[in-house]
Amino acid sequence: MKRKFATVLGSAVKNFDSKEYHSVVAMSGTTIVTFKSETEPAVGSLALLECYAVGDVIPWADVEGETVKEGRAFNVLKMYTTSEAFNSAKEQAKALEGLTL
DSSP states (O other): OEEEEEEEEEEEEEEETTEEEEEEEEEETTEEEEEEESSOOOTTOEEEEEEEOTTOBOTTOSSTTOBOOTTOOEEEEEEEEOHHHHHHHHHHHHHHTTOOO
């Protein structure tokens, strides 16, 4: 599992099992990523994703040690934020670098 940020490009409302969700398309570096969201994201917001590749262990699986199967890689949304909040956090972290209590 890797974590990465992706910028939201847009979303479309979908229905599955009588539940409505947003199918979101985002850009991470030069790669397009997709994921599901219960809420509609603002275009341009940053999404923090957990990305599971083939062979990664699924932490919430019913079977201990269950892994992502071939062709079934997926992304899980952890949160949305703004670029301003992200940049502010980076600046604050840099200012605290090397300090100890």
